[in-house]
Amino acid sequence: MKTHMSLPKQMAIGMLLGIIVGLIIPAMGIDAAWFKPFGQIFITLIRMVVVPLVFFTLIAGAASVSDVSTLGRVATKTLIYYIVTTALAVTIGLLLANLVQPGVGLSLSTENLTPKQANVPPLVKVLMDIIPLNPIEALAQGKMLQIIFFALLFGFGLSMIGEKGATLIKAVDGCAETMIKVTGMVMLYAPIGVFALMTVTVATHGPAVLLPLIKLVAVMYIASLCQILLVYLPCVKFTGLTPGAFLRGLASPLIIAFTTCSSAAALSANMLSVQKLGASKTVSSFSIPLGNTINMDGAAIYMGVAAIFAAEIYGIPMPLDKQLTVLLLAVLASIGSMGVPGAALVMITMVFTQVGIPLEAVALVAGVDRIMDMARTTINVLGDATGALLVTRLEQGELRPEPDTQS
Ligand code: ASP
Numbered sequence: 001m002k003t004h005m006s007l008p009k010q011m012a013i014g015m016l017l018g019i020i021v022g023l024i025i026p027a028m029g030i031d032a033a034w035f036k037p038f039g040q041i042f043i044t045l046i047r048m049v050v051v052p053l054v055f056f057t058l059i060a061g062a063a064s065v066s067d068v069s070t071l072g073r074v075a076t077k078t079l080i081y082y083i084v085t086t087a088l089a090v091t092i093g094l095l096l097a098n099l100v101q102p103g104v105g106l107s108l109s110t111e112n113l114t115p116k117q118a119n120v121p122p123l124v125k126v127l128m129d130i131i132p133l134n135p136i137e138a139l140a141q142g143k144m145l146q147i148i149f150f151a152l153l154f155g156f157g158l159s160m161i162g163e164k165g166a167t168l169i170k171a172v173d174g175c176a177e178t179m180i181k182v183t184g185m186v187m188l189y190a191p192i193g194v195f196a197l198m199t200v201t202v203a204t205h206g207p208a209v210l211l212p213l214i215k216l217v218a219v220m221y222i223a224s225l226c227q228i229l230l231v232y233l234p235c236v237k238f239t240g241l242t243p244g245a246f247l248r249g250l251a252s253p254l255i256i257a258f259t260t261c262s263s264a265a266a267l268s269a270n271m272l273s274v275q276k277l278g279a280s281k282t283v284s285s286f287s288i289p290l291g292n293t294i295n296m297d298g299a300a301i302y303m304g305v306a307a308i309f310a311a312e313i314y315g316i317p318m319p320l321d322k323q324l325t326v327l328l329l330a331v332l333a334s335i336g337s338m339g340v341p342g343a344a345l346v347m348i349t350m351v352f353t354q355v356g357i358p359l360e361a362v363a364l365v366a367g368v369d370r371i372m373d374m375a376r377t378t379i380n381v382l383g384d385a386t387g388a389l390l391v392t393r394l395e396q397g398e399l400r401p402e403p404d405t406q407s
Pocket residue numbers: 261262263264296298299337338339340341342343344345373376377380
């Protein structure tokens with residue numbers, strides 16, 4: 001089996017090569033746009049598999065749950081984990097930014113930059129929107145929460161009709177297995193996609209763009225590291241996995257997240273990886289797609305860090321009550337963020353508006369957003385994976401890793 005390099009290794013090499021090529025092509029006068037389509041192909045391919053993968057695995061999962069209260073328990077534990085870890089994420093971002101003060105001594109011009117404000121839908125509307133008017137439309141538009149809602153109901157219905165549903169359950173199981181295989185096939189292109197995406201990112205956001213805002217970027221990365229060390233690894237330890245096995249097992253989704261800056265793009269790989277690590281199918285097929293949409297710890301860290309940074313630059317005092325407002329809003333805004341590049345940059349306008357930070361601040365941080373988005377998305381994905389493993393451990397007392405396949 002091990003005749004050639006494992007996929008995560010190939011992806012890591014693709015990423016390194018992308019950094020090198022991205023650094024040298026501007027000097028050689030080569031346009032980074034040449035590499036763009038190769039990255040785009042990758043993103044489209046992995047997004048292509050998401051809807052059918054989630055839809056079938058979730059129906060299969062729900063249909064196999066003999067008693068609905070099991071899923072109720074899983075959902076409750078998952079949601080509690082999501083809210084607690086997201087709140088911790090903002091707190092870590094705020095604390096670190098208060099400590100390092102990344103914006104002190106910096107005054108940048110914001111002229112000619114006009115940021116857009118996010119239209120934040122009220123919470124009631126978000127909740128109402130979970131119910132699809134037309135499930136087929138939800139599938140066609142890839143509306144994840146609606147798909148989850150309908151697939152769960154469909155799965156439960158299927159399990160309730162007994163013998164009559166047996167053939168369909170088999171068929172859905174077959175579709176789910178097939179989509180897992182298709183995902184594996186698509187992933188074979190990952191090393192090239194990762195290479196191209198990295199080349200474009202480094203070539204267009206080279207060191208020159210980074211330098212003035214290096215402190216902000218550093219705080220973001222250190223806060224992300226703290227989130228891993230202080231929040232995720234203790235959870236992982238509880239599951240019985242070693243940190244090494246945990247990170248190695250998640251290499252593929254993490255590299256995809258880091259290079260595409262889209263947790264939606266990393267969804268399928270994340271689901272397969274946590275299952276290999278021992279997360280149960282029932283838990284992961286529910287919690288990973290859900291977390292992908294509503295659990296964004298990386299975005300939450302970022303909002304804490306960026307709010308303090310922007311307040312410092314504009315000389316706006318941030319007493320404790322304002323920071324608590326940031327905490328609450330960042331949790332809500334991260335729930336509302338989507339798993340696409342730059343989502344948190346738009347959602348942060350909600351936080352800025354509430355605490356009186358001029359929206360021009362968004363333009364300030366936009367220059368380095370891609371670099372920060374890489375950390376954000378990686379943490380977003382890691383948070384979901386940790387949740388699936390933790391809830392599995394809580395549910396069944398242990399992880400049951402799959403015997404293993406290739407990489
Ligand atoms: N790019 C992030 C993701 O896909 C969202 C964000 O934080 O901007 O998870």
